[in-house]
Amino acid sequence: MTGKTYTSVWLREPRKATSPGRSREEIVRAALDLLDEEGIDGLSMRKLGAKLSAGATSLYWYVANKDELLELAYDETWGAIIVPDPEEAGWRETTSVLAHSMRQVMLRHPWIANLLGRLPALGPNALRVADRMRQAFKLAGFTGFDVDYAGATLTGYVYGMTLPEIAWNSTMAADDYDADTMRAQVRKAAADFPEMLDRVDMDTYEDPRMMRAVAFDFGLVSVLDGLERRLVT
Amino acid sequence: MTGKTYTSVWLREPRKATSPGRSREEIVRAALDLLDEEGIDGLSMRKLGAKLSAGATSLYWYVANKDELLELAYDETWGAIIVPDPEEAGWRETTSVLAHSMRQVMLRHPWIANLLGRLPALGPNALRVADRMRQAFKLAGFTGFDVDYAGATLTGYVYGMTLPEIAWNSTMAADDYDADTMRAQVRKAAADFPEMLDRVDMDTYEDPRMMRAVAFDFGLVSVLDGLERRLVT
C-alpha cells in the first residue's frame, strides 16, 4: 500500500532559491559543458566540482545524486527543440519539423543516448515538446488513445533512427578513418550474409552523413504517411 | 592515411580456440547472467571474475576490455530474435514478427538500452537479423538504397518505441507502486500543459503494460502501411 513511490527531480519540491553561493543552474550549465565536451564518461562529480572550484561533495547540497543532475541536464537540451505552432503550421509540418529538430539536438548532444533507456523525460522542456506534439496530432484528427499512439510512433521513430547514428559516430574516430579499410573490415564481418555484402559494395561509406539524413527523411515521410492513412480508414 | 581504424570484437581475428582453462563462451554466459539479474551496473570485471572463481584480471586474456565483452553479450541476445523465412511468410508477416520479437528480446534484457547508442551491432546474430530483414524488403519490391531506408525505418521504430518502455520499467519499482499517487505526481509535473493533463486523466496508468503493447502494434501497422505506400507511388 505505502509502496516506494517513483522519484525524479521533477516530482519533488524545488529547494528554495537563495541568492548567495552556487546555484543549481550554474551547476547544470557546467555539467552540460562537460558532457558536450567529453561525453557521458567525462562527467564526474569530482571533475564537476573542480570546474566550479568547489569540493566534489558540495554539489550534493543542490542535487540529490548524479542521476538527478543528469535528469536536469537532459531536460535542458530538450529546450532547443523547435516545434512550430500546430495551428499555424498544420499537423504534418509541425510534426515533421519537430522530428528533424529532435534528431539535430540528439546529434549535438550524443550523451543523451545513454539516458534514453534509463531516465524518464518529465522535465518542463520535454513536456512542452510532448504537449505540442499532442496538439498537432489532435488537429490532424486523432482522438483518444490514438493521439498517444501516434505520438509514440513518431518519437519512437526519431529515437530509433538517431541512436544507431550516434553509435556509429561515437565508435568512429570522426576525423581519421579511411573508407576503404573500413569497408574491407565490414565486408569480412558480413561474409556469410549475401544481402549484407550487396549493401557493403554500394558506396555506402562515402558520405554516411548524407546517407543518414536521406534515410531519416525517407522514413519520416513513410511514418507520417502511415499515420495519415489511419485517419481515413 | 594510416588512420586509426575502427575496432570491434567482430572485426578482429578470433583467438585460437584451445581446450583447457576458461573459454570465451563461458565468460560471456556468466556476463549475461549478471546483466540479466542485476542490470548494466551489476556487471563488473571483478564480480564476473569472482563468479568464475578467477581473478578479475584473468578475463583480460580472453577479452580486450569490458566493452568487447559487452559487444559479445549484446550479440548473444540478438540470437533470440525470431525472423521467419521471408519467402514463406511474405514481407509483411516477416517484418512484423521480427519487430515484435525484437521488442520482446529488448524487454527481457533491458541493459541493452545502454548499449544501443554506444556499440555497433556487427555480430553474427545481428547480421543474421539484418540480412533477413533486407531479404524481406527486397521481396516487397524495394530496390537500391530504399531497402536500407526501409530497414532503418523499421528498426528505428522498434528501438525508439521500446526504449521509453524500458526507461519506464526501470524507474518504477515494478512490484510496489500505487497508481494513484503516481498519477497525482505526474499530474503535478504536467500542470502547465493542458494536453498532457487530459492524457493523465485517462486511465493511462491502470495497465501500462497492455497499453504499451497496443501502442506498439498500432504504430507498427502505421509504419508498415507507410512503407507499403512507398511501393505503389
Added chain:
DNA sequence: ACCTGAACACCGTTCAAGT
C-alpha cells in the same frame, strides 16, 4: 544555510611475475 575533507566501498586496466 552552505561547504569541506576524510573515509568507504567500489571501479577498469596494466604489468611484472608466476606456472
Added chain:
DNA sequence: ACCTGAACACCGTTCAAGT
C-alpha cells in the same frame, strides 16, 4: 599458454565537522 596480485588512477556517496 594461461593466471595471479599488486598497483594506479579513478569513481559516487555519506557524514561529521566546520563557518
